[in-house]
Amino acid sequence: MHTPMHTDSQLLFLLQLCSSSLPVGAYSYSEGLETLVDYGKIRCSSSLQQWLESELRYGAIGMEAAVMVRVYKAAETNDLETLKYWNQWLSAARETEELRNSSQQMGRALVRLLIELEPKMKEIFEQIGDNCNCGINYAIAFTVAATFFGINLQATLLGYLHSWLVNLVTAGIKLIPLGQTTGQILLKDLQGLLIKTVEQAMAVSDDDLGCCSWGLALASMQHETLYTRLFRS
Known part of the structure; x- marks a missing residue:
C-alpha cells in the first residue's frame, strides 16, 4: 500500500496524535484484557497475540477503522450531517456501557486538547x-x-490502529506480565496485519459494516465484578 509523503509538520503532528503520552486517558483502559488475564484465558505472549489478531480480523477495531474512512471523507467536504450520523452510529455500535464510556471519555479529552492546540x-x-x-x-x-x-x-x-495496539500490548505487559522486549516483538509481528486491516477498512461497503466481538463484550461486562482492577475496562 502506497502512502503519500507528508510535510515535516504533518508527520510530527501525526506522531503527536498517536503518542502514548497524549493526555486522553488511553492507559486506563484494557478493553477486556484484564478480565481475560484474570480468568486465565490470556497467560502468555502467544495467547495475547492470538487475541489481538482476532480483534484486528473480526473485532470492533476493524469496524471502527472502516467508520473512520467515512468520517475522513465527510470531514474533507465539511459534511457535518454525515459526521454526526457516523458519530451516533459508532456510539450505537458499542455493546457495553464501559466500551461506550471509554470511547466518549477519550474523545472528550482529545477534543479539549485539540481546541487548546488549534482554537x-x-x-x-x-x-x-x-x-x-x-x-x-x-x-x-x-x-x-x-x-x-x-x-x-x-x-x-x-x-490510529498502531496507537490502539500499543495501548493493549502495554496493558498486557503489565497484566500477564511480559517483558518490554516481548511487547516490542509483538508490535513488530503484528505490523502486517495492521496494514491488511487498513486495506480492508478502505474497501468495505456500508452494507458489510459489522464485527464479531461477543468475546470482547462478555469480557467488558464481567470486568466490573473482578475482585481487584488496575484498569477501567
Missing part, C-alpha cells in the same frame, strides 16, 4: 457533538483532527 477546531466539534462536552467518540475526534491537519487517510488509519 479553530472548536466550531467543528461543537457542530458534531453537544458543545464539546460529551458524545464525540475518540475515533471521530482523531479522524477530524487528522483531516484538519492534512494527514492522508492511510496514514491516519495506520496511526
